[in-house]
Amino acid sequence: MTANDSGFDRRSVLKAGGAVGLGATLPFSGVAGADTDGLAGLVDDRLELASDVLQEGLVVFESRAAIPLLDDFDLAEGYLAFDVLPVAYALLTGPQIEALAASDGVRYVEANRELEYHNADARAATGVDTVQNVDGYRGDSVNAVVIDSGVDGDHPDLEGATNYQWVGNPLGSPTLWAGVGSLDSDEIGHGTHVSGTLAGDGTQSDGTDRGMAPGASLTVYSASAGLSILKAAAAYDDMLANQRNGANYHLVTNSFGASGGGEYNPDGALQTATWEAFQADVLPVFSAGNSGPDTRTLNDFAKAPHVLAVAATDDERAVTDFSSRGRAADSGANYDRQTALSNLRTYYESGSADGPVGLYRNGVGAPGNMIDSTMSPLDPLQLTNADSDPWYARISGTSMSCPVVSGVVALVADAYYQTHGSHPSAIDLLNTVEATATEARTAYTPASMGAGFVDAPTAVDRAEADSLATFDDVTLTDP
Incomplete structure (x- = not known):
């Protein structure tokens, strides 16, 4: 509804x-x-x-x-x-x-319908280099999931990834996902690029182009070029089934969606899937979308109060024109995550709620303009020059900023686990990433950047100090 x-x-x-x-x-x-x-x-x-x-x-x-x-x-x-x-x-x-x-x-x-993919600098801008090189966290204790077009399992930076490819006829075959090992399950290169940004180990570039959390274990669901609600929801279903059978996932990154100005629909199949993942303490991270600069263009799936929506900036931390925005502050739209989350929980338990269940702003922002990451030499999205390394390419979009933030989430989870011996809950991770974001530009608004530009070192410091943030610690940028 x-x-x-x-x-x-x-x-x-x-x-x-x-x-x-x-x-x-x-x-x-x-x-x-x-x-x-x-x-x-x-x-x-x-x-x-x-x-x-x-x-x-x-x-x-x-x-x-x-x-x-x-x-x-x-x-x-x-x-x-x-x-x-x-x-x-x-x-x-x-x-x-x-x-x-x-x-x-x-x-x-x-x-069922098709969804849109939201097409060394990002590490420095977000402080991830400091977390990796000084604090020593690389995501080693974290299992991250990518739902995308696939991954080149033979890419030198991604050889350890678990690679599931959609093979099923949903009304005729009992198997929807098959492990394909080191095969290239990515027809276009989008998922390979996203995967490398999140957890590529930089082998091919001697570490220069490593991802945000190069030590994290990576599981990729390949929906090929034609991602649909059916495939995305089925990937969540398989992930949750594996979780019940002993797997231990901590986050899932989603660089796709559908932008629209309507209300959040908690009853959709994918919205239901992300809620179940959140309930299992797997934090969904979604790209905001590439339909900016107007307001009311936020990815429909990023409006959920239990997911972290990610906007895109350039290297100078200015919001890009293409990055989708939520609703303007003077529209009366809900920006309060705690209220929406409480209402949504009540709605799922009773079938009704007395207030908003959607969140009409971004969560945080991160670099998404010309991000250099992994690519197979023959992928259609291979945009490198003839004299460049064919194993990498620069692409722009909130598809690129989304795995940057997912990698930061992985580093926070890893820091907490290595310091305290357990992994934080999904909401603790979300609140901590938002609470430590910075208002790096006066032009930021909650609609465009939520709580601000992601700050990996400060978020990791809070994890080490066993001071994970609460809702009350989150301060949004000025409207």
Whole structure:
């Protein structure tokens, strides 16, 4: 359902419209006399309810126990039930979509669609060089996840990465992700570049082009060039299943999304996935998007109060024009993470909340302009000159600033673990990175930069001192 800043109830509109539930012998070939206006907010506007053409749908349920509702539908090709998330994928007609949306136990029916990738200086600008060379932290105790176009598993800087490639037919094959080892699972180079920024070890450049946390263990989910909500949510599902089976992930970096000015939708499949990751103390970090400089252009998935949204700057710490912005301060938009997070938790527990569940600002910013990182020599995004090292390339975008901040998060987690013997929670990591950010430019606003420019040494100092930040420690930049 699409939330708003004045509070909402997931089923209030549906009940007011007089729609019936599954227990009322709803005809599954259609909704006899259904009030489609009464389904507003429960069905993605991209889905055609009047059409008998099969459409790709992601059904988000109240819990996994409700997924067998789909067994009562005459689905053309069956359905895929996720292993951990309360989500299923199916090909659905318009009438079936209506029937599902009107069923008790269903939160939202969403159209599967493609998402956009958000295309040595970053280490120095953020203070990471000091953390690595003076403090001695490299992320060795941290397991980081990248969901992207893939990774060149044979790149000298990334040879230790765990490399999962999407291979599944979701309605025909039980296997969606296959380990491909040292193969190149990246068709375009975007994911290889992101992975190197986060955790490349710099082997090919004798350390010059190493990433933010070169000691971190890296797991990459390759969705290839055509990333979709289905693939992204399925990657989260597999990651969480592995976590339950003994893996220990700490953060997941997401340099993709869809920019829009609407309200945060807590019932989407990927929004649900990021919430479950946060609940498991895996911090999702999202790129802000490349739709700036206007306000109300922030990545839809970065509006969640449980993720860290990252803006892009140049090397002089000025916000780039392309970096997406949240809502202006005078719009009355919510900037209070603690309030939104509390409301969102209440919403997921009870189905209603009395206030905003979205956060309409960035979290922090970091360099994202012409970032030098790993690339396969034959990747389409290989933009180096003929006399440059073909194993690296310079690319700009919040896709590049996002893994910079993810690497800082890894260093903070590593510093805390090495000093105190345990890893901090996702919210402690998020608050600490925000609380230690600096207002490096007077032009910063909460919409453009949130709490300011990321400061790795200060964040690591707080981790070493066992003084991780709380909500009260976070100060936003001046509006």
